[in-house]
Amino acid sequence: METSTKTEAIIQVRNLVVAYEERVILDNINLVIPRGETTVILGGSGCGKSTLLRHLIGLHKPESGNILVKGRDITQLGEQELSDILRKVGVVFQSSALFNSISVGDNVALPLREHTRLEESTIQIMTKIKLDMVGLSGYERFMPSELSGGMKKRAAFARAISMDPEILFCDEPSAGLDPIVAAGLDQLILKLKKALKMTIVVVTHEMASMYLIADHIIMLNGGKVIFTGTQEEFKKSQNDRVRQFIERRPEEYSEEEIGRYARALTTDSF
Amino acid sequence: MTENVSQRQGLFVQFFGWIGRLVLELFERVFFIYRLILDSLYWTFAAPLIGKGLRLGSAFDEMVKVGVNAVPIVGLISFSIGMILAMQSAYQLEQFGATIFTANLVAVAQTRELGPLMTAIIVAGRSGSGIAAEIGTMKVGEEIEALQSMGFNPIKFLVVPKLLALAVMVPCLTIISDFIGISGGISIAVFSLDLGFGRYLSATIFALVFKDIITGLIKSVVFAVLVGLTGCYMGFKVEGGAEGVGRRTTQSVVVSIFLIILADAFFTSLFYYLW
Ligand SMILES: Nc1ncnc2c1ncn2[C@@H]1O[C@H](COP(=O)(O)OP(=O)(O)O)[C@@H](O)[C@H]1O
């Protein structure tokens, strides 16, 4: 089905270096996100997945390196040009990030109201369509605080697709949700991909959801890209860290390390 | 011996490292404040002229929040302050048989000083902290990033409407405070000093000059902007979770009041010596 026909890259990251103060989080990263596919960015907690995502949407400027979105380097763009590119990008944040002071309907309608000159009645209809699509029909009037975690995520999806983006980013869609709700969100991603034919980039560490939605996998570890490829290639990979992820093996420490740790605990801390 | 030297060198390096980080952090803060002020000016005055819009709707909502809703508490406090002022002045003036000058003291003190000052302090406590908490909560909940990811400028969306609302409403509240404070003075004059309503009122009107009211209002606009900028700065500086919001909210009130007093001293001396 998915023989790797060379698809066109919609995002290209070249030699990206990101550091907070002196700590290097992403160390000279190169990667390509193919158009029209679902790319899953895998990696352990705190390895810089969200940081990478923030850079891909131009929220932060990197230490060095280039990020080309549809051929334009967003690290060099001014605010106005970046804003124009972002209109065709949707983002679902890890904590949903709905605007808590306005209703769910207004959250979804906000980009339309601000970026287009559509009639209010048209905006209402489009809002309704998007909410139907994510399974939140009739929730326009609800405030975000009245929704459950899974529903908030769905509303965030509706807001992210309100401008019919070409690229949809999701940061850990299933974080903090029970497996049933999480599975529902995976189905939603599949459905959106089918219906809207977008490029989707999902950041996660959930293997189950990765197997379900990924066409293309990128794995980060220790600030480096340690794997890129398809699911088959991923399963066959001999990389130690990849195997550890697949087999859910915990971090292994040598006797010596454990001994050092134990000594540090008993002596230094008092 | 060599160990001692290298240890001392280590301390040296640590010390200068510490100084260096402190200076860097200071620069970063100053730069952040500079950007905040510059961007706010741009999005308030320049951007609307080149058709980038001003969110008047939000500004109007904010006006209700910071202005209209604050009228009861500003009124209550101003009335009390007026009464206190009248009693304290009468206490001194009675000794010279000059109780009627209570009217002058209350009117001038209220319009030049206490009206603007008390109003600004109330607004700092009510709205400055509210602004810091609102923006801080949005920052913690990734809402600021969500705004940016939709191509919206947070300064335009969040800061400018609040600053506009404050700059318009704080002077209005100050005028209300002036009136009610003077009324508080009148109530004492009539009910306890036997001065008579008409006499006291005409003494008040005679005592006040245009300049008293204007200088008070100029100060109140400055206070308003200080409260707004401090609240926004603290909000954007929130890091971590809910306790970060709490800390910055408290700080916003303390710093606002400090800045208000500083600005008050500056402007009062300016008006005193130069006008
Ligand atoms: N604003 C920041 N300042 C300093 N360090 C940060 C900041 N944001 C993230 N980090 C650090 O960068 C690392 C990667 O964070 P993040 O991208 O959120 O990881 P992930 O999403 O993969 O769990 C973490 O160790 C975190 O402590």
Ligand SMILES: [Mg+2]
């Ligand atoms: Mg993350």
